[in-house]
Amino acid sequence: MSHASMYQSPEAVAFGQRLNHLQGPLFGFVQGMIGDQEQARDIVQDVFVDAWRLASRGAPPFTRENDEPGARRWLFHAAYWRAASVARRARVIRWEPLDTSEASVHEPYVEQHPFEDRVIEGVALRQALATLSAEDAACILLSVVQVMHSSEIAQVLGISAEAAKKRVTRAKQRLRAAYLAQEARTMEEHAQ
Amino acid sequence: MSTASPRYPVPGPDCADIGPLLPLLHSTELDAEETRRVQQHVESCAWCQHQLALYDALDGTLRQSFGGPNIPFLSLEEIMRDTNQTDTAPSWVVEPLTPPTTQRRRPGRFSGLAAVAAAILVIAFAGVVFAQRGAFLGRGVSPSSTAHTAKTASPASPVASPPPAGTNLYYGTNGSTGGLYALHSSDGSAEWQITGPNFEIAPVVVNGIVYAVSADNVLYAIRAPAQGGTTGNILWHVALVRPGAALLVTDGQSLYIGFSVTPTESTNAHGFIDAYSLSGQHLWAYGYDSGDSASCAMSTLPGEMTAANGFVYASSNCLRELVVALHSSNGSPAFTINSTLSPGTSIAAGEGLTVAGNVLYASSAVSGSGSLCAFNAGQGGQYWCRHLSGQDIEMTTSAPVVENGVVLVTTDLDIYALRVADGTQLWSKHIGQLLGRPAGSNGVVYVAGGDRVLHALRVADGMQLWQYAMAGNGSDPVVAGGAVYLNSYLDGTGYILTALRTSDGSRLWKQTIVTTGATIPVAG
Numbered sequence: 199m200s201h202a203s204m205y206q207s208p209e210a211v212a213f214g215q216r217l218n219h220l221q222g223p224l225f226g227f228v229q230g231m232i233g234d235q236e237q238a239r240d241i242v243q244d245v246f247v248d249a250w251r252l253a254s255r256g257a258p259p260f261t262r263e264n265d266e267p268g269a270r271r272w273l274f275h276a277a278y279w280r281a282a283s284v285a286r287r288a289r290v291i292r293w294e295p296l297d298t299s300e301a302s303v304h305e306p307y308v309e310q311h312p313f314e315d316r317v318i319e320g321v322a323l324r325q326a327l328a329t330l331s332a333e334d335a336a337c338i339l340l341s342v343v344q345v346m347h348s349s350e351i352a353q354v355l356g357i358s359a360e361a362a363k364k365r366v367t368r369a370k371q372r373l374r375a376a377y378l379a380q381e382a383r384t385m386e387e388h389a390q
Numbered sequence: 391m392s393t394a395s396p397r398y399p400v401p402g403p404d405c406a407d408i409g410p411l412l413p414l415l416h417s418t419e420l421d422a423e424e425t426r427r428v429q430q431h432v433e434s435c436a437w438c439q440h441q442l443a444l445y446d447a448l449d450g451t452l453r454q455s456f457g458g459p460n461i462p463f464l465s466l467e468e469i470m471r472d473t474n475q476t477d478t479a480p481s482w483v484v485e486p487l488t489p490p491t492t493q494r495r496r497p498g499r500f501s502g503l504a505a506v507a508a509a510i511l512v513i514a515f516a517g518v519v520f521a522q523r524g525a526f527l528g529r530g531v532s533p534s535s536t537a538h539t540a541k542t543a544s545p546a547s548p549v550a551s552p553p554p555a556g557t558n559l560y561y562g563t564n565g566s567t568g569g570l571y572a573l574h575s576s577d578g579s580a581e582w583q584i585t586g587p588n589f590e591i592a593p594v595v596v597n598g599i600v601y602a603v604s605a606d607n608v609l610y611a612i613r614a615p616a617q618g619g620t621t622g623n624i625l626w627h628v629a630l631v632r633p634g635a636a637l638l639v640t641d642g643q644s645l646y647i648g649f650s651v652t653p654t655e656s657t658n659a660h661g662f663i664d665a666y667s668l669s670g671q672h673l674w675a676y677g678y679d680s681g682d683s684a685s686c687a688m689s690t691l692p693g694e695m696t697a698a699n700g701f702v703y704a705s706s707n708c709l710r711e712l713v714v715a716l717h718s719s720n721g722s723p724a725f726t727i728n729s730t731l732s733p734g735t736s737i738a739a740g741e742g743l744t745v746a747g748n749v750l751y752a753s754s755a756v757s758g759s760g761s762l763c764a765f766n767a768g769q770g771g772q773y774w775c776r777h778l779s780g781q782d783i784e785m786t787t788s789a790p791v792v793e794n795g796v797v798l799v800t801t802d803l804d805i806y807a808l809r810v811a812d813g814t815q816l817w818s819k820h821i822g823q824l825l826g827r828p829a830g831s832n833g834v835v836y837v838a839g840g841d842r843v844l845h846a847l848r849v850a851d852g853m854q855l856w857q858y859a860m861a862g863n864g865s866d867p868v869v870a871g872g873a874v875y876l877n878s879y880l881d882g883t884g885y886i887l888t889a890l891r892t893s894d895g896s897r898l899w900k901q902t903i904v905t906t907g908a909t910i911p912v913a914g
Contacts (some may be wrong), residue, residue: 214466226458236565237906243464247472248633283590283636284907323451342449343456347418363419370413374444 213253213260216269217246223344224277230339231281233328241284245276267350274344274354278336285332322384326376334369341366401437408432412441416449557871558614559913560600561887562589565906570602572614572622575871575913578889578899582615584622590907594640595914596668599625601645603635609645609666628670632662641697641718644673648695648704663695663704665721674721694789698745699767705743705752713743713752715770725770727752742789742799742827749773749810751790753799760801762790762808774813778806793830793849800825805837807852817852821845831869831892838865844876846895856895862886870913873898877911887911 221242229238249272253260259268327335333355340346340354348363355362401409408431414420415428432438557575562568569585570593587604594601600612600622607630612622630647637648649662665673695704701724702716713727727750742753750767753760760778765771778801790799796807796816805825807816823839830836834855838844844858844867862878862885869875874890885908889898 210466210470217464217466217469218462221462221464222458224458225463226456229458230452230456234906239463243469243472246464246469250469251633320451320455323448323455327452338452339456341417341419342452345417363414366417366419367410367413370445370448371410374413374448377448378444 209253209256209260212264213250216260216266220270220273221246224273226343227274227336227339228277228281230327230343231278231332231335232285233324237284238281241277241280244280245273248276249273271350271353274340275356278354282332282336285335322380323373323377326373326380329376330369330372333365334372337362337365337369338373341370402435404431405435405437408435408438409441412438413445415442416446557913559868559875559887559911560593560595560602561877561903561911562591562593562602562909563903563905563907564588564590564605567903567905568605570600570610570612570622572600573887573901573911575873575875575889578887578901580620582620582622584610584612584624588907590909591635591638592909592912594638594645595912596640596642598914599668600914601638601640601668603630603638603647607633607635609647609670611668611670626670628666628672631664631672631675637695639695639697639702641702644668644697644718646695646697646702646718661704663702663716663721665702665718676716676721676723694743696743696745696789699748701767703743703745703750703767705754713750713765713770715750727765727770727772744790744792744797746792746797746810751792751797751799753778753788753790760799762797762799762806762813764797764810764813776808776813776815778804778818788825788827791828791830791835793835794833796849798828798830798835798849800828800837805835805847805852807835807849816850819847819852826866829867829869829874834892836867836869836874836892838867838876838878842878844874844890844895846874846892858890858895858897860886860888866910868911868913875911875913877903877908884908 224245225238225242228241229235232238232241249260249269252258259265259272327338330338336355337351340351341348346354348366349359351366352359352362357365408428411420411424411428412432415425415432420428432442558581559573559575560570561573562570565588567585568588569583570589571583572581573579574581587606587608589602590605591603593603598613600610602610602612604610608627609630610627611625613625615621615623632649634649635647639646639648645666645668647664647666649664661677663676665675667673695702697703697718700718702718702721704714704716715724715726716722717724744751745767748767750765750770751762752765753762761775762778763775764773766773778799788800790797792798792810795810797810798805798807800806802825803822804818804820805828806818808814809816821837821839821841823841826838828835828837830849833849835847835849836844837847838860842860842863844860844865846855846857847853848855858876860876860878862880865876865878867874867876869892872892874892874895876888876890877885878888879885880902884905885903887901887903889900890896891898
């Protein structure tokens, strides 16, 4: 099949719409997991190349029936595996020891920061997210940013729904602890 | 007289129960009763109001930061073009190899004036690479350093004793400096390289030939160039039968490549293992079909597939089958090792596998606790299975290593030593940071933590012999020829490849690798 005729095919049109619709969320997800924008773009591109191979053959979930949730899950699953592999290999993960059940009642009270500090909070949040494991970061991003239910997260990550729900809870607790630690360090630096 | 209210809210007696539910309150995870109970508590609890406000603020910033760009950066034309390009072998493969342009350095003679000459050669070498690819490979050799960061338990030897000449280190990189590189292990100087494709999987070495899989799904066999050459001699290359290669292992007879794939409605395979001969012939394929698309995945990290004794072993995170053993001759299933866990127990991916003698060791982590088991490597029968009582075990991060009759394994935070014969725990050590895969040699185990420290521990009792503060994050140490090699990650800039003397941790040499990603080094 020629390039031009494929571009006009219904599969190509549907795939093009999906590409436009999902590349942004997919990029945000991968970037959140690995931090590096250039690598995130590469991964998203690779994922869509793999997806197009399936779509051009009419293979599930990229069939004419337009299984939108299935296609979305497939794309995030493929991106997750690639990003997790990169993150693990790069060893950018740093584990913050934390007993989460203790942390919820013994951590110090921290005043909320005013709105004008939001930009700084964003930077601190990125740094805090980078301290989590790839799996934890993925759970948070899928739950909070992509608004996926634990049953859907389970399919993306290849774990049970029960494990996904537990992981989301613990990951958010870890992120909060890492963020507070990051904030404390920042405030300490400002004070000096 | 007035009663002053406390400045800061304090947690009440119910907060410990409600606290774990707060992160999920504004999601769809809680049922109606849980939601009502949490909301009711929060209304009257200033402490939980504060906790919830922080969760909400974090969620808001997460959505703002990682929602992704609104303007598409990929077009359908680009995707189609890339698909066509990666379906064929890269064009550079058929180009004539670059003739020798620089004199290859002799290993084991690195001192004084020779160091200066070597640095000049490396600069010239980098210039050649730059001219060829428009990219900068590295920053040259650092023959010595005054900032010795090792803390030793015994006095450092006054004279460095480098590894035997002839041993090489091989590693792959990606990004603008993507390629496969060979260094002299004695001094870290460059020997040869293949640039062009990205190599994101650690290569293997059999009889002096390096086998490597590129990110564009091509398997290469590469030999060192003739005397004086700087570009590896590609003996053959073959396009893989499927994309998604994640692991390459060998038993010295054949090559086995592990693939992670996404199941579709037409195939429920979660992973594949393909076998190739050492001459590049595709021998067999095994599709790992779990029958449970929701909870299974073929593990795809180093240490989760291994080949020995006529078998290929691969781990998964399926409840039914933790390990699959295949006959290496034809890929037919020999046996599986099934989980003895209760149904519904979640298993984290990442079971580590190691074969020593006729024993297969498998480490795994299950819902907050880990285990290490020993099996008959030929039949799968269990010898022993021991619980690892760590503080926060969610995922076993390493394959076990066997040294001096002791099997050692690391989890997220701890390292454990168990007697090979019966699994008796000899000692454990809490290091408290993400631990990489350990390496053992001559009665010492080396393990690097996320705290940027390499620990050298005596296998017999866990006593720390020395430690080395790395400049970068983490590393899976590699031990060969009296040296420990580390490839630690520097935030945003690249990697530092370091060689340390096993005896006292003093540094032999250090190289900076400018790349976005590098594999662990392989000695051969």
